[in-house]
Amino acid sequence: MGFWSNLFGGSKKDEKAYANRLAWVGWDIHNHILPGIDDGSPSVEESITLINGLKALGIHNSVSTPHVMAGVHNNTPDTIKAAHGKLTDHLKANAMDFKLNFSAEYMIDDQIDQWIQADKLCLIADKYMLIEMSYLSESRALFSVIRDIQDRGYQPILAHPERYNYFHNNFKIFQEIKQAGCFLQLNLLSISKYYGENVKTCALTLIRAGMYDFVGTDMHHTRHLEALKAVVAKYDTEELLRGNPIKNSKLFESKREMKTA
Structure with a gap:
């Protein structure tokens, strides 16, 4: 059975096969492990469980990304910094x-x-702004928001484009988003059926086209963690993404270069 065929079938049941399988990622740039701030981890204790899970997968660096969503998660730089401080302490x-x-x-x-x-x-590394849209309906402001972010001198990243069902029959829109200068970030669980068969098909289509610039776990809770362990035990994610310009491991290189120049 070929590599791509295995993505749609076959099984690998070695429960220890997930250990360090995501070490190649370097930085997880999308997760919700800060405690008590959105629909992710509710407590420091849960956050520690999720961090230990990331470490078992080989990820020892994280940029946590709580939701900023009007009327739902009214986070500010101050509330995010406070939750971060609580966990880092x-x-x-x-x-x-x-x-x-x-x-x-x-x-x-x-x-x-x-x-x-x-x-x-x-921002991520003082440069990247992670943005998302509703899963229910397309945002008509997407391209103007991309432009506004760029006008500020920052780089937009669209989170999990494969999960926007209204784009699934319109591959051209992904090309237009990339041509507008917006990076794309894959949810690693999307290469399984965790979010559904259509999301998986879209993710693999974008991977084959070399469209992704970043990956993330988008981890909210232990169910995500256990699903992620199963995914990386079954699939060689580094090999799968080889044709994509994944930048996670180089996230802070430009900042180091600036400091040493």
């Missing part, structure tokens, strides 16, 4: 070796323009 107190940065996942809604124009943003 626990990591330090328990001598846990895990690098934890913070950013945010911004919903394209009525509030996002205010955040961009005020330039009060939680």
